[in-house]
Amino acid sequence: MAVTIKDVADAAGVSVATVTRALSQPDKVRPATRERVRAVASDLGYHPNRAARGLITGRTGNLGLIVPDLANPFFPGIVKGVQARAHEADHAVFLADTDENPAAEAGLVRRLAKQVDGVVLCSPRMPETELRALAAEIPMVLVYRRIPGAPSVTAGFLDGMRQAVSHLVALGHRRIAYVAGPRTSWANRERVRSLRGVTRSSAFSRSSASAGIGRPMNEGAFPGIGRPTNEGTSPRIGRPTSEGVSVDVGVSTTGGARDEVAEIELIEMGSVMPQFEGGVAAADRILATRATAVIAYNDLVALGLLHRFAARGIAVPEDISVLGFDDIPLGAMVHPALTTVALPKGPAGRAAVDLLLTPQMVNQQLPTQLIVRASTGPAGG
Amino acid sequence: MAVTIKDVADAAGVSVATVTRALSQPDKVRPATRERVRAVASDLGYHPNRAARGLITGRTGNLGLIVPDLANPFFPGIVKGVQARAHEADHAVFLADTDENPAAEAGLVRRLAKQVDGVVLCSPRMPETELRALAAEIPMVLVYRRIPGAPSVTAGFLDGMRQAVSHLVALGHRRIAYVAGPRTSWANRERVRSLRGVTRSSAFSRSSASAGIGRPMNEGAFPGIGRPTNEGTSPRIGRPTSEGVSVDVGVSTTGGARDEVAEIELIEMGSVMPQFEGGVAAADRILATRATAVIAYNDLVALGLLHRFAARGIAVPEDISVLGFDDIPLGAMVHPALTTVALPKGPAGRAAVDLLLTPQMVNQQLPTQLIVRASTGPAGG
DNA sequence: TTGAAAGCGATACCAC
DNA sequence: GTGGTATCGCTTTCAA
Numbered sequence: 106m107a108v109t110i111k112d113v114a115d116a117a118g119v120s121v122a123t124v125t126r127a128l129s130q131p132d133k134v135r136p137a138t139r140e141r142v143r144a145v146a147s148d149l150g151y152h153p154n155r156a157a158r159g160l161i162t163g164r165t166g167n168l169g170l171i172v173p174d175l176a177n178p179f180f181p182g183i184v185k186g187v188q189a190r191a192h193e194a195d196h197a198v199f200l201a202d203t204d205e206n207p208a209a210e211a212g213l214v215r216r217l218a219k220q221v222d223g224v225v226l227c228s229p230r231m232p233e234t235e236l237r238a239l240a241a242e243i244p245m246v247l248v249y250r251r252i253p254g255a256p257s258v259t260a261g262f263l264d265g266m267r268q269a270v271s272h273l274v275a276l277g278h279r280r281i282a283y284v285a286g287p288r289t290s291w292a293n294r295e296r297v298r299s300l301r302g303v304t305r306s307s308a309f310s311r312s313s314a315s316a317g318i319g320r321p322m323n324e325g326a327f328p329g330i331g332r333p334t335n336e337g338t339s340p341r342i343g344r345p346t347s348e349g350v351s352v353d354v355g356v357s358t359t360g361g362a363r364d365e366v367a368e369i370e371l372i373e374m375g376s377v378m379p380q381f382e383g384g385v386a387a388a389d390r391i392l393a394t395r396a397t398a399v400i401a402y403n404d405l406v407a408l409g410l411l412h413r414f415a416a417r418g419i420a421v422p423e424d425i426s427v428l429g430f431d432d433i434p435l436g437a438m439v440h441p442a443l444t445t446v447a448l449p450k451g452p453a454g455r456a457a458v459d460l461l462l463t464p465q466m467v468n469q470q471l472p473t474q475l476i477v478r479a480s481t482g483p484a485g486g
Numbered sequence: 487m488a489v490t491i492k493d494v495a496d497a498a499g500v501s502v503a504t505v506t507r508a509l510s511q512p513d514k515v516r517p518a519t520r521e522r523v524r525a526v527a528s529d530l531g532y533h534p535n536r537a538a539r540g541l542i543t544g545r546t547g548n549l550g551l552i553v554p555d556l557a558n559p560f561f562p563g564i565v566k567g568v569q570a571r572a573h574e575a576d577h578a579v580f581l582a583d584t585d586e587n588p589a590a591e592a593g594l595v596r597r598l599a600k601q602v603d604g605v606v607l608c609s610p611r612m613p614e615t616e617l618r619a620l621a622a623e624i625p626m627v628l629v630y631r632r633i634p635g636a637p638s639v640t641a642g643f644l645d646g647m648r649q650a651v652s653h654l655v656a657l658g659h660r661r662i663a664y665v666a667g668p669r670t671s672w673a674n675r676e677r678v679r680s681l682r683g684v685t686r687s688s689a690f691s692r693s694s695a696s697a698g699i700g701r702p703m704n705e706g707a708f709p710g711i712g713r714p715t716n717e718g719t720s721p722r723i724g725r726p727t728s729e730g731v732s733v734d735v736g737v738s739t740t741g742g743a744r745d746e747v748a749e750i751e752l753i754e755m756g757s758v759m760p761q762f763e764g765g766v767a768a769a770d771r772i773l774a775t776r777a778t779a780v781i782a783y784n785d786l787v788a789l790g791l792l793h794r795f796a797a798r799g800i801a802v803p804e805d806i807s808v809l810g811f812d813d814i815p816l817g818a819m820v821h822p823a824l825t826t827v828a829l830p831k832g833p834a835g836r837a838a839v840d841l842l843l844t845p846q847m848v849n850q851q852l853p854t855q856l857i858v859r860a861s862t863g864p865a866g867g
Numbered sequence: 868t869t870g871a872a873a874g875c876g877a878t879a880c881c882a883c
Numbered sequence: 884g885t886g887g888t889a890t891c892g893c894t895t896t897c898a899a
Contacts, residue, residue, distance in 0.1 A: 106595055109892055111893095117706060119869080120870045120891090121662065122871080122894085122895085123894095126868090126894095133869095134868070134869085135868055138868080138869085150596075152597065152599065153599060153892080154601075154891090155600065156537035156546065156600065156893095157541055157891075158892080158894070159537055160538055160875040160877095160891095160893075160894090161875045161892090161893060161894045161895075162893085162894065162895095165874090170581075175556075178559065182557070183581070188581070189585075197580050197597065198580065199578050199580055199599070200579055200580075200581035201569065201579070202565070202566055202569050204570075210540070216578065217535060219533060219535045219536065219876095220578070222562075238894085257892080346898090381815075410820055412820075412821065416821075434762075435816055437760050438790075438793055438816070439793075439820055439821075440600075440793065440797075442819075472589065480747070490875090490877085491876065491877060491878095492876080492877095500886085501885065501886045502876090502877080503879085503887075505877085506878060507884090507885085514884090517884070517887085534877065536877095537877095538875080538878090538891085539876080539877050540877090541876080541891040541893095542876090542877060542878045542879075542890065543878065545889090547872090690876075821891075
């Protein structure tokens with residue numbers, strides 16, 4: 106059997122109370138006894154049972170972390186950040202991978218609830234009402250999602266999108282396609298909103314193309330995609346205003362020409378799964394739009410595009426530029442290397458833990474940074 | 487405060503003992519009371535506190551999982567397998583990423599010890615003596631490592647290596663380079679041993695080249711690498727025996743010609759870090775050996791090779807064939823797609839959990855499978 | 868400065 | 884069948 110506090114007490118010839126104090130309130134014990142107890146403790150290899158401690162203190166020293174899919178290279182970065190910060194604060198981490206199944210998440214959180222001091226939740230798809238109910242039951246920090254009533258850590262999507270579009274515009278691109286992620290995903294909604302905001306495009310100037318994984322023939326598979334929603338500007342019928350389709354390249358942090366104003370045509374492709382296969386599936390349709398550049402929902406989708414383009418003999422960036430989101434390690438390993446908007450992963454994880462350890466109702470927004478690599482180049486080769 | 491068993495007991499008008507029984511030994515309670523208690527429990531949203539339960543039962547319902555680096559795409563697969571099986575068995579999983587720091591592992595295990603029923607340990611580098619000490623303290627299953635005294639789950643490296651070499655030989659390759667992983671890694675030692683066994687090459691017939699990340703000029707950086715060890719056959723000075731350097735292609739499961747016997751020259755490169763950068767660093771030295779095919783310690787290293795070859799204008803597989811180990815998802819996404827020896831990841835994780843839940847001192851060996859993709863082709867273009 | 872004892876939430880044993 | 888209670892390992896009053 107494992108060594109308990111009583112074993113230490115007996116061996117040191119003191120009471121259990123003294124052992125506790127010697128270990129956690131050193132100044133409330135005579136130096137001599139303290140050292141003796143500590144010696145005996147480390148001698149016996151005593152480690153307090155945190156579960157038993159938690160029972161009485163109410164704090165477990167554990168955190169929960171829920172992610173949708175560890176196989177998506179975006180998440181290990183977050184997990185590592187959470188772990189690193191948690192260990193610094195002497196906390197252990199329960200990890201649960203929900204396999205992209207939002208329905209399982211609430212159950213997992215509740216199962217963990219009694220064993221943790223709080224939960225870091227990466228849940229792009231759980232319905233907001235459910236999320237709110239959960240946040241009321243247990244201390245919780247959201248990562249890459251924001252809802253009223255819960256602290257969260259996100260990134261400056263709007264700024265990131267601005268950097269991305271400015272970069273492409275500076276390279277001469279005017280027809281830009283966007284491959285959307287899951288409609289229900291918060292991150293996708295934010296990206297679409299940012300993109301529309303940045304391009305200031307009206308409903309009229311925006312083309313749309315529908316699509317769906319596994320059923321490319323069904324035009325109605327994703328109703329609502331490509332149609333204006335109440336999130337963006339209201340639709341305008343008629344000619345686009347000059348304001349509606351212009352973007353000031355000078356906003357860019359990439360050093361593009363200042364004060365140039367360009368007309369941009371944003372082509373919104375349908376939703377795909379946020380995975381490699383999603384990109385592969387969307388590639389051919391993008392070519393059909395004759396866009397000169399494409400922004401993908403995330404790097405995995407972008408890699409799928411690159412893969413299919415390579416298979417079809419389409420040169421990147423000569424024939425078409427490709428830009429992703431996330432900055433997963435993989436993006437730097439492929440040829441051509443992927444230009445991407447880097448989202449903080451480790452820092453986001455660390456920040457989330459901090460918010461859990463020092464509860465405060467804030468929505469922390471981390472910076473994004475465009476990383477220019479070989480997959481984007483001048484329009485028209 | 488959270489709802490406890492006493493709350494349920496009071497609300498149902500029974501004792502806490504009855505509540506426990508109604509929930510965990512249904513047949514020892516009168517159906518009427520059982521249903522009433524259960525109704526009240528779910529009404530109040532009661533979930534037993536597993537920490538308190540563990541205190542008395544001695545079983546926590548939790549598992550520990552320790553991996554060296556989640557950012558290596560090999561490990562998420564294992565983690566997912568462990569999680570899936572653990573959740574099926576109603577267990578939660580503590581995850582710890584040691585950041586490739588073997589020294590931290592023992593501490594992490596001990597910190598978790600009291601809160602888990604056992605630990606799944608992926609530790610290719612921890613010294614065996616330390617590992618053994620740990621295994622004596624807490625139920626533990628090793629993944630992709632084998633030591634006496636602890637149950638483990640590994641894969642048929644020898645068979646995998648045989649498939650790999652047979653494949654290359656069938657394609658006409660006779661000069662094959664191997665890029666080693668960390669010298670202290672169990673998996674690397676096994677791969678080297680398998681490779682030597684398969685090629686049955688003597689010390690004389692084996693060339694060697696030394697190397698090290700960041701100090702390619704230092705010939706002595708990795709003493710021991712490329713030299714025969716007591717793991718392989720003892721060195722022979724003089725002409726290689728025919729037995730020493732031949733391999734029967736017919737052994738292959740890839741359908742190579744039967745009964746052909748070929749002479750193989752194995753060129754052992756030095757150790758590199760088991761990462762993309764390791765492969766990038768080794769690429770140029772491999773070209774200098776004029777090997778027509780190269781087997782990399784793992785897929786990440788292989789991807790580094792591909793990357794550097796592409797940058798130098800070396801065509802794969804026309805100029806050189808590249809073969810990896812692991813089958814990480816990434817390998818299928820690049821151009822050319824990577825031929826690799828697939829190691830089971832999810833199944834290994836599941837098997838490890840099974841071994842923990844049903845303790846048995848076995849060393850389970852899972853099958854490997856060569857996956858042929860575009861990065862290997864006929865020798866000489 | 869130290870020890871005795873209550874109590875955290877749940878289970879298991881022993882009466883009834 | 885059901886209830887009372889000792890117990891798991893630890894922390895925290897409360898006395899001494």
